[in-house]
């Protein structure tokens with residue numbers, strides 16, 4: 001079968017012919033992959049930006065950690081996962097025997113192996129995964145939308161971390177998939193106003209408009225404070241959620257946050273940010289990090305996607321077959337695309 005792989009510790013990816021996975025063992029299922037999203041992490045791995053050196057031990061490895069597919073074969077001891085079911089797959093595979101796993105805190109597993117990073121992922125027609133990583137997809141949901149589940153759990157966790165509540169005014173920095181999801185979940189949490197800022201980000205801000213957010217600003221050529229002037233008349237924001245990975249936005253985002261407000265950071269930053277801590281102290285503000293969501297968030301996000309499937313379609317800007325995955329990566333790298341989804345069965 002064909003698979004999109006990282007072959008060596010250098011820039012680049014290859015679509016290669018690889019043997020299909022073996023029959024599922026105990027606790028495993030074989031999945032026919034229906035749709036796999038291309039994420040910023042995949043683009044970083046393709047470009048071989050620093051921070052992924054640990055992957056060398058797993059190469060060649062098939063990328064793809066945001067996917068949904070149909071269970072076609074089940075091994076023994078797979079619990080309730082049934083043949084024929086459409087599932088979204090949590091990419092985080094835990095060991096089950098380290099002290100954290102034994103204590104029931106699998107999230108803190110010290111031997112975690114990410115699907116699509118340290119073991120073969122979803123840019124291939126078939127994949128074998130642990131049954132316990134499969135989350136059932138509500139009936140009738142488009143698999144490409146189900147493939148948005150993983151990034152949307154990251155968005156939901158950021159909103160939960162910011163404790164967004166009824167009536168809050170929320171600023172989202174970064175209009176990519178994660179930022180789009182944050183805007184949706186902030187609104188679902190009862191935010192009275194959601195403003196989204198990007199930089200040279202016309203197409204993705206338009207996607208937000210289609211998702212129902214008309215308060216979008218492009219900061220190109222001006223400061224964040226200037227760009228937000230019309231919205232700051234009503235006061236500073238209660239919660240600011242950062243999804244840009246740009247260290248230079250951290251300090252300005254604290255300056256548009258109210259006293260005692262919460263700044264959530266969920267971008268992956270290539271270098272440390274400079275923060276005026278004295279100002280932070282006097283403003284009594286909090287900075288919180290947010291990353292992987294707990295397992296329970298997965299079914300909540302899938303229910304949300306099913307309930308709003310018409311709307312969230314707008315998040316997917318391109319669908320490409322596996323043979324054109326590299327073209328898809330080119331699109332994902334440009335700011336003209338929102339989510340690019342690879343369809344391995346086409």
Ligand SMILES: [Zn+2]
Nearest residue numbers: 039040041066
């Ligand atoms: Zn991702």
Ligand SMILES: [Zn+2]
Nearest residue numbers: 095098101109
């Ligand atoms: Zn473990």
